[in-house]
Amino acid sequence: MFAVENGLQGDPRLKAISDAIRVVPHFPKTGIMFQDITTLLLDPVAFKHVVDIFVDRYKHMNISLVAGVEARGFIFGPPIALAIGAKFVPLRKPGKLPGRVLSEEYELEYGSDRLEMSVEAVKSDERALIIDDLVATGGTLSASINLLERAGAEVVECACVVGLPKFKGQCKLKGKPLYVLVEPREFDDITLYN
Amino acid sequence: MSGNKEEEDPRINGIKTKIRVVPDFPKKGIMFQDITTVLLDPKAFKDTIDLFVERYRDKNISVVAGIEARGFIFGPPIALAIGAKFVPLRKPKKLPGETIFEEYELEYGNDRLEMHIGAVEAGDRALVVDDLIATGGTLCAAINLLERVGAEVVECACVIELPDLKGRQRLKGKPLCMLVEYR
Numbered sequence: 001m002f003a004v005e006n007g008l009q010g011d012p013r014l015k016a017i018s019d020a021i022r023v024v025p026h027f028p029k030t031g032i033m034f035q036d037i038t039t040l041l042l043d044p045v046a047f048k049h050v051v052d053i054f055v056d057r058y059k060h061m062n063i064s065l066v067a068g069v070e071a072r073g074f075i076f077g078p079p080i081a082l083a084i085g086a087k088f089v090p091l092r093k094p095g096k097l098p099g100r101v102l103s104e105e106y107e108l109e110y111g112s113d114r115l116e117m118s119v120e121a122v123k124s125d126e127r128a129l130i131i132d133d134l135v136a137t138g139g140t141l142s143a144s145i146n147l148l149e150r151a152g153a154e155v156v157e158c159a160c161v162v163g164l165p166k167f168k169g170q171c172k173l174k175g176k177p178l179y180v181l182v183e184p185r186e187f188d189d190i191t192l193y194n
Numbered sequence: 195m196s197g198n199k200e201e202e203d204p205r206i207n208g209i210k211t212k213i214r215v216v217p218d219f220p221k222k223g224i225m226f227q228d229i230t231t232v233l234l235d236p237k238a239f240k241d242t243i244d245l246f247v248e249r250y251r252d253k254n255i256s257v258v259a260g261i262e263a264r265g266f267i268f269g270p271p272i273a274l275a276i277g278a279k280f281v282p283l284r285k286p287k288k289l290p291g292e293t294i295f296e297e298y299e300l301e302y303g304n305d306r307l308e309m310h311i312g313a314v315e316a317g318d319r320a321l322v323v324d325d326l327i328a329t330g331g332t333l334c335a336a337i338n339l340l341e342r343v344g345a346e347v348v349e350c351a352c353v354i355e356l357p358d359l360k361g362r363q364r365l366k367g368k369p370l371c372m373l374v375e376y377r
Contacts, residue, residue, distance in 0.1 A: 024290035034290045038310055041270070041280040048274055074266035075282070078233070079274055082240055088233040090267070098216035098226045118230055 002168055003181050013049035020046040023187040033187050035162045037133050050161055055083040058129055061156060065128040067091050069140055072133035089121040091144050102150055106143035115143045122151035134162040138173045145174045205241035210374045212238040227354050227376055229325045246351055247275040256318045259283050261332055264325035281313045283336050298335040307335045316344025326354040330361025337366050
């Protein structure tokens, strides 16, 4: 579900957020129009809009845990967690987290990768929000949902700044709702040299 | 903060008690300082950010540079609170646009830190953030990147310092602010 479908139609903050994202063509490989959120981070007003919109949505949903996917989920997750009084849990590439971890494999275009979470992260009766910058196939978010559910948490929603148009409407990932702020930007010559 | 023991803010002990030390990670002999347990305590995490924000809000900082990946956890909340831009300093090949890189030494071999061209401008006043300073190699690379584009590095900020590794001396004369020492 996109923000515009859920009460934020016409909200000028969404345009400011979208305008602040830079499209880098053919990264990391030919054919991919990479949605670069680093330019959004250079605009403190637009970055704050992202956090404010998510905080407004989640502050009354009794979220006790915000999980962020390495590495760009580490940028958006903590400010939201801090504002709503939830803990922040990093979901990491293999071998980075010390101590005992749960590990979940997920598919890439060629081969697979793993995501890990500390077993200490989840106590009982946790309501979790999962954050990443962008959702494309949903593979990473699905792995994240699995990790949290295996640890006994209830995943309330997944949230991303950018999402492919297929996630409009009631589209769910593993039965969990998905909330997205903006669609991917188109590439045009003006964007590249901003 | 920063070794000023007589006036230690009461929030600092609360943060220190939340840091988990994991022996022999990632390899034997290393006492790993795990800050993820601080992040599990909303008050301790908030106190960490508040301490840095209180220090930097009136210092006219225009950019907070965070070192991948744990610097991405602490840097953005500080940047947002003080109205500064956030710039991620990343491992090679992660940033999509044109970048500059700075090499730094590891125990065996080298690694690189990259920054987007155009993210930081000449005259920017910069704060560099990471979770921990050990040898200072990564922070030094970060300082170099920022200075090469004409920014002024005002200070480096870390939650934890390992003073025995003398990283403080490798910061090209830049001051270090830390909250917790581990000897």
